[in-house]
Amino acid sequence: MLALFASAPILIVWVGGDPGAEFVLYREPKLVAAGILGWILLAALLLVERRRLGSDELGTVLREPVVYLLGAFVVCGAVSLAWVRVWQNHAYEMGQYSLLFPLLVLVVAWGRRDPLVARTLRAALLTALAFATLAGFLQGAGALPFLVPIDPQYGVSNPSLLGYKNPMALALLGQWFLLLGLTSTSRTTGRRIALAVVLAAETVYLVSLQSRSSYLALGLGLAAVFIGGVLGKTSRFTLIAAALALVVAGSAIAAQPQLRQRALSAWTHATDTQRFLASDRGTYLLNTLHMVRLVPWGVGLGDWQTNYPVYRKYRREVSFTDEVQVRRAHSDHIQLLGELGWLGFLAWSAFLGAAILTPLRRFRVSRGPDQLCLAAQVIAIVAAMATDYLIEVPVLKLELFLVLGLVLLPEAPEASQRETPARRPLPGFAVAVAIIVCGVQVVYYAGLLRRVCTAARIEAGYSALGAGSDARLMRGREARLVRLRSDGRDFERGWGHTKTFFKDHLLLSAAAAQLGDVFAAERHARKALRLHPYSPNALHWMAVLLRSRDPSRADEWMRAYEHVMKDAEDGFELVYPGTAGPLSR
Amino acid sequence: MSLRSRSSNAIVLGILIALPMLGAALTLLQVF
Numbered sequence: 001m002l003a004l005f006a007s008a009p010i011l012i013v014w015v016g017g018d019p020g021a022e023f024v025l026y027r028e029p030k031l032v033a034a035g036i037l038g039w040i041l042l043a044a045l046l047l048v049e050r051r052r053l054g055s056d057e058l059g060t061v062l063r064e065p066v067v068y069l070l071g072a073f074v075v076c077g078a079v080s081l082a083w084v085r086v087w088q089n090h091a092y093e094m095g096q097y098s099l100l101f102p103l104l105v106l107v108v109a110w111g112r113r114d115p116l117v118a119r120t121l122r123a124a125l126l127t128a129l130a131f132a133t134l135a136g137f138l139q140g141a142g143a144l145p146f147l148v149p150i151d152p153q154y155g156v157s158n159p160s161l162l163g164y165k166n167p168m169a170l171a172l173l174g175q176w177f178l179l180l181g182l183t184s185t186s187r188t189t190g191r192r193i194a195l196a197v198v199l200a201a202e203t204v205y206l207v208s209l210q211s212r213s214s215y216l217a218l219g220l221g222l223a224a225v226f227i228g229g230v231l232g233k234t235s236r237f238t239l240i241a242a243a244l245a246l247v248v249a250g251s252a253i254a255a256q257p258q259l260r261q262r263a264l265s266a267w268t269h270a271t272d273t274q275r276f277l278a279s280d281r282g283t284y285l286l287n288t289l290h291m292v293r294l295v296p297w298g299v300g301l302g303d304w305q306t307n308y309p310v311y312r313k314y315r316r317e318v319s320f321t322d323e324v325q326v327r328r329a330h331s332d333h334i335q336l337l338g339e340l341g342w343l344g345f346l347a348w349s350a351f352l353g354a355a356i357l358t359p360l361r362r363f364r365v366s367r368g369p370d371q372l373c374l375a376a377q378v379i380a381i382v383a384a385m386a387t388d389y390l391i392e393v394p395v396l397k398l399e400l401f402l403v404l405g406l407v408l409l410p411e412a413p414e415a416s417q418r419e420t421p422a423r424r425p426l427p428g429f430a431v432a433v434a435i436i437v438c439g440v441q442v443v444y445y446a447g448l449l450r451r452v453c454t455a456a457r458i459e460a461g462y463s464a465l466g467a468g469s470d471a472r473l474m475r476g477r478e479a480r481l482v483r484l485r486s487d488g489r490d491f492e493r494g495w496g497h498t499k500t501f502f503k504d505h506l507l508l509s510a511a512a513a514q515l516g517d518v519f520a521a522e523r524h525a526r527k528a529l530r531l532h533p534y535s536p537n538a539l540h541w542m543a544v545l546l547r548s549r550d551p552s553r554a555d556e557w558m559r560a561y562e563h564v565m566k567d568a569e570d571g572f573e574l575v576y577p578g579t580a581g582p583l584s585r
Numbered sequence: 586m587s588l589r590s591r592s593s594n595a596i597v598l599g600i601l602i603a604l605p606m607l608g609a610a611l612t613l614l615q616v617f
Contacts, residue, residue, distance in 0.1 A: 055597055
């Protein structure tokens with residue numbers, strides 16, 4: 001069960017749409033898989049290990065700095081529900097933390113009695129990513145024609161089991177140092193060679209994905225290995241393996257002009273502050289700082305995307321036009337600062353510091369390369385989070401928690417304790433609660449997957465509408481619109497939330513308007529606005545919809561749209577209920 | 586058993602039960 005849960009990163013789902021519109025869903029199925037497998041694992045663990053895992057055992061884990069600081073961060077997130085604007089975005093994130101945090105505590109407590117837990121966890125994670133690497137190579141060679149990139153505009157030069165290139169690169173990076181550690185501690189030469197081959201393949205694949213954040217993070221992690229290795233006099237093999245990896249990465253970059261350019265760009269952005277501040281990430285940083293200056297307690301967990309449009313004080317037009325609006329700060333640290341304010345950010349930073357120091361401290365005692373690699377792993381993840389989004393992507397959040405599990409599990413658990421019963425076993429009601437919650441969550445995630453597939457069909461159906469004038473094309477168009485309407489009904493009946501569902505409501509609204517159903521069009525537009533109140537597209541579309549029926553209200557929506565696009569920078573209050581006007585400033 | 590250890594264990598249990606309950610409550614809100 002644990003192994004299955006830890007290999008959730010490689011799960012994908014096919015959705016058949018219109019002819020010629022076959023989809024591969026790379027993102028949400030992994031969230032669903034981790035959700036369902038994780039909840040079942042949690043309930044099963046409580047049921048089976050209840051007599052051995054008492055509150056004392058769990059308490060010991062919870063008193064670890066990494067765990068209680070992470071807990072403080074999660075509690076800060078939970079509290080922000082009180083003032084978050086779009087509570088569904090909060091629920092989306094909280095739903096994940098409410099599983100991952102308790103599960104981390106339970107699995108670590110379990111693994112302290114049973115050495116097999118840490119080994120299974122590590123093996124499952126490494127195998128999953130090795131498999132993803134293999135699939136990536138096959139996909140690149142065109143051997144898996146059914147695996148297409150989720151958005152064809154990115155081109156097939158970035159094939160992966162995680163969709164777009166960056167999540168794949170970051171997922172590889174998120175376990176690369178664990179693999180390095182395992183390679184240098186494995187006992188037999190044959191195993192070492194096999195693991196080294198996988199490591200080399202992953203290195204080549206990683207640099208071929210052209211993610212600048214992972215270049216920098218890989219470099220920083222390797223620097224940590226070299227510095228720690230030389231100062232701590234660890235095994236020479238680790239240093240040689242790391243140096244060889246550097247050579248492999250370096251020569252792969254040097255051989256390809258495109259990769260060379262990306263690496264150079266990463267270097268200039270990292271070393272030139274002015275250049276960085278003028279970039280998209282620098283702009284999000286400045287505007288987020290402006291956001292927390294006005295809202296020091298943060299805008300609420302998961303809700304950066306809602307609020308960013310009305311806090312754009314600096315370079316408003318960067319990644320924010322009628323066509324494209326940025327939804328993430330492209331840095332987890334910055335985004336969390338905006339969402340949870342200074343207090344949450346303090347807990348977050350302290351947690352990350354503790355997560356780096358814990359394996360480093362063990363390394364100072366043991367000099368074992370595995371602990372050094374574990375520390376380098378956390379350093380690399382923290383570095384990547386500075387310029388890219390990891391925990392925004394559910395599967396990378398899961399990976400971070402898996403790595404944390406390995407950080408918290410000691411090298412050699414006391415197997416003798418394995419069968420001793422707990423002094424104070426968990427009360428029966430705790431197990432009962434877990435089982436009920438597990439049932440609720442499994443049903444929820446199954447529904448979410450259904451809804452996500454419907455959304456994929458809606459997006460395919462809408463983009464296949466096209467524009468045409470001859471009769472045959474028009475008939476096909478009509479049929480597609482009708483199909484969209486029925487998909488729309490499914491979508492409305494379903495449950496579950498992802499941060500992009502507002503877009504699907506907008507598409508459904510546009511499709512309904514084309515069928516002449518103004519009421520359905522307005523209903524969908526309002527739903528989109530409830531999920532993304534400051535979306536310029538939604539505000540503008542409301543104005544368009546109401547133009548002929550209610551010109552004065554249409555004007556108000558248009559003013560709201562213009563305000564968000566042109567001058568809102570200190571927050572902005574909107575009131576929507578179709579009754580009163582939309583504006584109250 | 587000391588009072589301190591008893592109360593810290595109560596906090597442990599409290600967090601481990603409250604967090605999933607919060608998650609489930611938010612989930613139920615979405616389903617209905």
